[in-house]
Amino acid sequence: MSARPRTLAERQKAFLASVLDERAPAPEGWGNRQAAGMTVYRGNYRSALMGALADTYERTALYLGPEVFARASINHAIAHPPGGWTIDEVGAGFDQTCAAMFGENPEVAELAWLEWAMLELATAPDCTPFTAQDFASASAEFGEEDWAGLRLGFQPRLSVRLVAHDLEAIWRALPERREQTTLAEPRACITSREGERPTFTLFEADHAPAITAMQEGASYGELIGVLLDDNSDPGPDDIQNAAMRAGAMLGAWLGEGLITAINP
């Protein structure tokens, strides 16, 4: 039993410590009635967090099965008690918990990352993507310098990462679990929104560093440098090929509705 808290702040700190950890000492003066009530608050806390994780990670839960998912959820909630006002935040970093717990099945962490990225998009600011025609009109008068300095604005909260598993196949097959989902080579998984609906697409791997660089403010000219990254002494053909690759990427991004502004 700990000393009797004197101020409201001390009482609240001691109360919450007891909610989070049943081994925390009960405040002085507490009897069986308070202990019984505290059991209810502890149960409410845990079921609220488990419920929030189950809502956010519906597909990951299907993939893992209820018992394994519950174990992962409890581990995550204990290691990362929420601090923010929105309960959805409890799901932040769950992909890393999955990576640590299911090292033999790295596709689990990729699936969890994908679900979190989709949740983030669902409440992102609404936007109107540039169509290929919009872009053609906007860039019709571009000279060489305009192209080199061009910067792109992407959909708010668009995410990208390299994945080693066929998330499209895993996603489609659920609740069935496919055995062979490893990709021949990594792909860039890009999450975006079609109108109000979050979605994702797997692109060639070089889209990942390209989009990341441009989200961080790289210009179209600098993108060509990113695509030449492992070539310290590029010849004219290399530069020409990188420029063509950048053009193909730009076309793909416009086709998928990922771009919402130029020179934002």
Add this chain to the structure above:
Amino acid sequence: MAIQPDPIAPFSGFGLGMRRPHYDDFLAGDVPVDFVEVISENYMIEGGRQLRILEQVRRDLPVIIHGVSMSIGSAGGLDEDYLAKLKQLEQRIDPLWVSDHLCWTRTSAHNSHDLLPMPLTREALQVVCDNIDHAQSTLGRAMLFENPSSYLTFPEDEMSECDFLSEMARRTGCYLLLDVNNIYVSSQNHGFSAEEYLARLPLDRVRQIHLAGHDPATPEREIIIDTHDRKVIEPVWALYARALEMLPQLPAVMIERDEQIPPLGELLTELDRAREIAERAMEPA
């Protein structure tokens, strides 16, 4: 002392909490309710389908925004980011009113995401009143606060919950959201008379009533838990009827269901019963 906010005009009617499984029903626009209530935090977002649906429903119905995370009893004060986002929602929706609970949910380090009980002390009352003054002044309007269900009381309590609520309303000019089920749950858990509790409240400050179901006590657990996952039980209907007899006018009355959400028709049947009881209770003697 903060300036008392403008009064909230009474609104009489019957409504439901709008939850995701019923979005399509509400979008169709023919649900027989006078208002809907939504959980504020679900809409304190920047865009997407949920927000668009709320804006669409708002064109046809008054909307109440009801929060669970303001943490009005936190000794450390209110979360300014939270208040700013609530203000944005309030401006976007122009709700009938904004409400939350007499409780706390967090310290500066952690958030329980549960409605934790207030020690009923003079110090806690001052903290709550200061926080309400700040919230009402930020929102530019008076708020409603709901009596919570609680599962323990504190040895250091200096007053009853109804006296705490009365003084809170007197000092801040806030209004009350009377959760009849919560009164019943707490009265059973702590052994007080629900009717006496009602009689001690400033009933002219009540602008809304919540009705909900709860998880009853079991041989293993003496405590009743407020779960919003089933129908309203008979003793709660009876307490609701008694409350209506005591209130100066019919407030906004609604059924709350947050778990095991049934088809809309089941909730509308419960709401019809709330209407029938109100018609009988409010009849002139």
